[in-house]
Amino acid sequence: MTGELATLLLCDGRLPVGAYTYSAGLEPAVAAGLTRDQVPGLLRARLRTVSVTEAAAAVLALRAGLRDPVDHAPVQAALAARTPTAPLREASAALGRGVHRLARRLAADHPAVAALEHAAVPGTAPARPLRPIVTGALAAALGVGEAALARTVLYDDLQTVTSAALKLLPGDPLDAVAWILACEPQLEAAVAESRAVTSADSLPARSAPLTEQWALEHPHNERRLFLA
Amino acid sequence: MPDSPLLPSDAHASSAHSAHTSSPQSTHAHGAHPPTRRALRVGVAGPVGTGKSSILATLCGQLADSLAMAVVTNDIYTDEDARFLRSAGVLPTDRIHAVETGACPHTAIRDDISANLDAVEDLEAAHGPLDVVLVESGGDNLTATFSPALVDAQIFCLDVAGGGDVARKGGPGIRGADLLVVNKTDLAPYVGVDVTRMVADARGARDERPVLALSKNDPDSVAELADWLRDTLARHRAGTLVPRDPGPMAPHSHPHPRP
Numbered sequence: 001m002t003g004e005l006a007t008l009l010l011c012d013g014r015l016p017v018g019a020y021t022y023s024a025g026l027e028p029a030v031a032a033g034l035t036r037d038q039v040p041g042l043l044r045a046r047l048r049t050v051s052v053t054e055a056a057a058a059v060l061a062l063r064a065g066l067r068d069p070v071d072h073a074p075v076q077a078a079l080a081a082r083t084p085t086a087p088l089r090e091a092s093a094a095l096g097r098g099v100h101r102l103a104r105r106l107a108a109d110h111p112a113v114a115a116l117e118h119a120a121v122p123g124t125a126p127a128r129p130l131r132p133i134v135t136g137a138l139a140a141a142l143g144v145g146e147a148a149l150a151r152t153v154l155y156d157d158l159q160t161v162t163s164a165a166l167k168l169l170p171g172d173p174l175d176a177v178a179w180i181l182a183c184e185p186q187l188e189a190a191v192a193e194s195r196a197v198t199s200a201d202s203l204p205a206r207s208a209p210l211t212e213q214w215a216l217e218h219p220h221n222e223r224r225l226f227l228a
Numbered sequence: 229m230p231d232s233p234l235l236p237s238d239a240h241a242s243s244a245h246s247a248h249t250s251s252p253q254s255t256h257a258h259g260a261h262p263p264t265r266r267a268l269r270v271g272v273a274g275p276v277g278t279g280k281s282s283i284l285a286t287l288c289g290q291l292a293d294s295l296a297m298a299v300v301t302n303d304i305y306t307d308e309d310a311r312f313l314r315s316a317g318v319l320p321t322d323r324i325h326a327v328e329t330g331a332c333p334h335t336a337i338r339d340d341i342s343a344n345l346d347a348v349e350d351l352e353a354a355h356g357p358l359d360v361v362l363v364e365s366g367g368d369n370l371t372a373t374f375s376p377a378l379v380d381a382q383i384f385c386l387d388v389a390g391g392g393d394v395a396r397k398g399g400p401g402i403r404g405a406d407l408l409v410v411n412k413t414d415l416a417p418y419v420g421v422d423v424t425r426m427v428a429d430a431r432g433a434r435d436e437r438p439v440l441a442l443s444k445n446d447p448d449s450v451a452e453l454a455d456w457l458r459d460t461l462a463r464h465r466a467g468t469l470v471p472r473d474p475g476p477m478a479p480h481s482h483p484h485p486r487p
Binding site for chain 2: 014016017018020021022023094097098101164167222223224225226227
């Protein structure tokens, strides 16, 4: 298994894992006043902060998934600590649940997938593995490489924002494609940074305070379309 | 229970009303599923404003005293329908979950059912064992139906106020749902619709599958709706209910020239 087809599957928005319920922070940002011309800036900001952290966590989970025995708990704990806002941890766990359902269907017996049952740290919320951990475990089972995995996680975040923008800040859909392609230098830098991380302790920990604040406000918005 | 035109012929073998307490029957038709204790999942789909939430409220009002029930709503904005149902007071509020659908209600019930499966599983974990989980679709178009991986049976809901010709338009929900409801029949005189004609059109599109002319102000029709659900639950318990996809768009009926 070369993992190349699996890579395409993992970054396809049609993968049935519930990702369409998520706006990657765009809906809370729009509620706080973010305008359409600021979307490219939001994309770059996410690449430098929350997205690179998630991509690096996924790479660590992939590596953990190829060891014997598999232990996802240190990466789960490190990523949870770097996701200080409870609604974002819960959203990540909810999204991870969809990927986990898929992983059980595709590769339930793979040690990386089986070990997800013990990824969550007992007594702490969320009680489920965060999405990057699950994605990394599935990547291990499907033979996806580190760079491809990191790029998939980063690309998915960009595509999630721009496709939500089509609903929240409608405009020319072709603009959204151009926004993503314009992020390539920052995205590739984040791929390299993700692969350079060698342990859970050295997972990037950059604060994105507005993202956190907006996410805290979002559950109180009674007219919301998206999970977060 | 009197014979009802809504019930399939095999339903009379078991008493629907004893479903709650009966143990699963071990003898059933060839090809049937094994008996199950998982909650019966029933989807309610149909266009916006036809009365899906009202059907849920009616079913809960009729049956929640005798069955353990819970509800999942899918709406454009998170919890519009959930709030309606909570305010109707027919179920404890923590038995009503709303899922975010990212403005894709049809996706959430058919193409990618993750969010709804999560909600159903959470309700069963928190309140189980449950007898019935009702899943309400967001209002959508005539092609929106539930995946058989999400629900065991589905109701498609039209209403007379949407126009008497809608039943003739066909589509997978009208043609293939387990039950087609023509709702708000009490409004027919005010909107100039002939209910008998509309129901006949609907029956014509559905082979032998049942059609119910429903008004929440008509107790007989409400009783028939409740009986349909009890019977469906009995068949689910007995392992004879096989979830069916209503299928693709109805084939068009004009003759094609032969090559």
